Amino acid sequence: MAVAPESVPRHIAIVMDGNGRWASKRFLPRIAGHKQGVEVLKRTVRACVLRGVQVLTVFAFSSENWKRPADEVSGLMEILVVALSRELNQLKKEGVHLQFIGERESLSERVRNSLLEAERETADNRKLILNVCFNYGGRWDVVQAAQALAAAGLPITEESLARNLATAAVGDPDLIVRTGGEMRLSNFLLWQAAYSELYFSHVLWPEFDDAALDGAIQAYATRERRYGMTSQQLPGTSHTAT
Ligand code: FPP
Numbered sequence: 386m387a388v389a390p391e392s393v394p395r396h397i398a399i400v401m402d403g404n405g406r407w408a409s410k411r412f413l414p415r416i417a418g419h420k421q422g423v424e425v426l427k428r429t430v431r432a433c434v435l436r437g438v439q440v441l442t443v444f445a446f447s448s449e450n451w452k453r454p455a456d457e458v459s460g461l462m463e464i465l466v467v468a469l470s471r472e473l474n475q476l477k478k479e480g481v482h483l484q485f486i487g488e489r490e491s492l493s494e495r496v497r498n499s500l501l502e503a504e505r506e507t508a509d510n511r512k513l514i515l516n517v518c519f520n521y522g523g524r525w526d527v528v529q530a531a532q533a534l535a536a537a538g539l540p541i542t543e544e545s546l547a548r549n550l551a552t553a554a555v556g557d558p559d560l561i562v563r564t565g566g567e568m569r570l571s572n573f574l575l576w577q578a579a580y581s582e583l584y585f586s587h588v589l590w591p592e593f594d595d596a597a598l599d600g601a602i603q604a605y606a607t608r609e610r611r612y613g614m615t616s617q618q619l620p621g622t623s624h625t626a627t
Contacts, residue, residue, distance in 0.1 A: 388436075388599075392606035394559035396440040397433065398581070400573055401426065403565030403589030416460040421591035423468045430481060430515055432595050436602065440514045440555045444573050448488070448522030462492075465519065466499045473506055480512025486551040487521035488529075514555055523575030526551050552577055560605045564590045564597075582608045 404418030411417070426443060433441045446461055469483075476483060485500045492500075500519070530549035534541050547553065557577040561570070566587045570578060584601045586593070609616060 388602050388606045390437055393437050393602060394582075394605050395438070396442065396556060396558045396560075397438050397601075398442040398444075398558035398561045398574055398577075399429070400444045400561070400563040400565075400571060401590040401593075402563055402567060404591055406565065407589040407591040415457055416464070418591055419457075419461060419464055423464060425591055425593055427472065427475075428595070429593065429598060430476075430513065431479065432598050434479060434481075434513050436598075438513065440516065440558075442486075442516040442518065442552065442555070442558060442574070444518045444521065444571075446487070446519045446521070447572060448520060448525050449572065451491075462496050466496060469499050469503045473503055476503075476515075477507055477510065480510045481507060482510040482512075482514045483507045484514060484516050484554075485519050486516050486526075487519045488525055489520070492520060516552065516555060518573070521551070522572045523570070523577075524572060526574075527576055547576070550576060557581060560584060560601065562586060562601045564588050564593050580610065580612055582610065 401422055404422045405415040406418070407421065408415050408418030430441060445465065450461070451458060483503045485504065489497050489500070527546070527550070529551070530546050531541055533549045534545055539545055552574070557579070558574060558581045560583075561574065561578055561581045562584045563569075564586045566585070568585045574581075582605050584604050586597060586601065588597045609619070611619060
């Protein structure tokens, strides 16, 4: 069942969970699940472009993921660098603008350079913004925004804080999807999630296909976004509220 273009979320954010379980079920190392996760992310980016989604924000490495075994952490860093060097040309052709969100100081120079190169090379692309949250945490984001305001001697208000979040340029997600069956945000986009629609899927991320994405978009299309108002106060269709 196709969803009317106006009911497709402008901005989708995804917690790509379940890579480790997908690998364990196949007696593979966890890192094999993350590698498969990159393939699924590539497919999802294409599917989002085709469906008219404008911004896709994904959680690739959280501030807390440093606590994982050292080989998994270094494996995730390696996957990122390799995926960027392999996929950059294709992403450019597809009109994807890559942006990385998160604390960069703790990343190695090699990783930082690879993020900068990908951002620079795709800066003029307009089809879809792909925000990759890497060494990101929602609490970190709120604190860095508050610190920036304090350092500039500016008042902290909801508006000024929102303008200083790492996602300020792309706005809040309309739909947050978490795969892998867990029902929590795990420090993802805490401030930005205030009025996002949440969708939890049991599908493990390496098995998240177009049908699963369409299931999430269809569920979103049935939601009534009231932003604190009553149904009666909403103008016209369920997705035109501001
Ligand atoms: C959570 O699954 C997933 C991650 C911590 C990493 C997500 C990364 C990718 C999908 C690869 C794409 C990333 C880059 C670098 C662009 P889990 O490992 O917690 O799975 P589990 O809950 O089954 O153990």
